[in-house]
Amino acid sequence: MNDFGLFPEPAHSSVWQNAQKYVEQSAGTPAPEWHSDWIPKTEITDPHNKSKVLVPGDDQYVQKNRNPYEDLVLLAKDLGASGVDVDYEEFWHADTFKVVASGGAASTGPWELHQTVYKYAAIVKTVVDSIKQHAPTMRLSTAAGAVGGWSGKWWGGNMKGLWLEVK
Numbered sequence: 001m002n003d004f005g006l007f008p009e010p011a012h013s014s015v016w017q018n019a020q021k022y023v024e025q026s027a028g029t030p031a032p033e034w035h036s037d038w039i040p041k042t043e044i045t046d047p048h049n050k051s052k053v054l055v056p057g058d059d060q061y062v063q064k065n066r067n068p069y070e071d072l073v074l075l076a077k078d079l080g081a082s083g084v085d086v087d088y089e090e091f092w093h094a095d096t097f098k099v100v101a102s103g104g105a106a107s108t109g110p111w112e113l114h115q116t117v118y119k120y121a122a123i124v125k126t127v128v129d130s131i132k133q134h135a136p137t138m139r140l141s142t143a144a145g146a147v148g149g150w151s152g153k154w155w156g157g158n159m160k161g162l163w164l165e166v167k
Contacts, residue, residue, distance in 0.1 A: 006057060007090055007123055011036030013067035015133075019125035023118050030099065032118040047096065069123060073130040076138060083139035086127055088120050094159050101153060110153035117165040124166070 010016045011034070024032055038044055040057030061068045076084045098111035124142070131138045148163035 006038065006040075006055065006093070007088065007119070008040070008057070008061060008068060009034055009036040009038070009119070009122075010061060010067045010069075012062070012065055013070065013126075015067055015070055015126050015129055016122070018129065019122040022125050023122045027118060028114075030114055032122075033097070033115055034119075067126065067130075069126040070130040070134070073127060073134050073138065077135040081138070083141060084127060084131070085141045085143065086124060087143040088123065088162075089143075089159075090116065090119070091158060093119065094162075095156050098154075098156060104153075109155045111156060113154060113159065113162065113165070116159060117162060120162060121166045 020032070020034060038055050039062050040055050040059040042055050042059070043052050044055055045051070046053050060066070061071075072084055094113040094116040097115035098109075098113055100106050101110045101112045104110045124140070127140055131140060142163075144163045147158055147160045150160035151164055152160070154160045
């Protein structure tokens with residue numbers, strides 16, 4: 001199994017593209033921003049300080065033209081598992097793409113994590129669609145901590161409200 005330093009956005013996958021469209025149809029403001037060019041082992045420009053950063057992780061999914069979320073489902077199916085678990089913990093993503101909430105300040109918050117909500121929703125939609133296609137009796141679980149249902153202000157450092165916003 002390959003390790004990913006970030007949850008990839010496999011733009012070459014039609015299943016991922018369909019998930020993006022699904023999210024975009026329900027998205028509010030701001031609109032989703034996708035980062036499929038953030039491929040492991042490539043250099044990107046940090047959106048905040050404009051420095052060059054090497055994207056961590058393994059780029060085999062691109063080299064092999066694979067969708068890692070679909071591959072997760074296929075692996076679980078091959079192993080005879082009853083389901084898959086998406087343990088989404090891209091805290092850095094929420095902190096990187098946060099926007100100031102109404103009444104907040106750029107340096108102190110509170111913030112909103114719309115882009116992370118969109119990304120997580122697309123990941124889950126990709127997994128769900130892959131389950132439907134390859135193993136329809138399989139189940140999906142996710143590590144949805146109580147803070148994910150938080151409806152208050154978000155001050156960064158975790159993903160409070162993520163699952164509530166996806167809902």
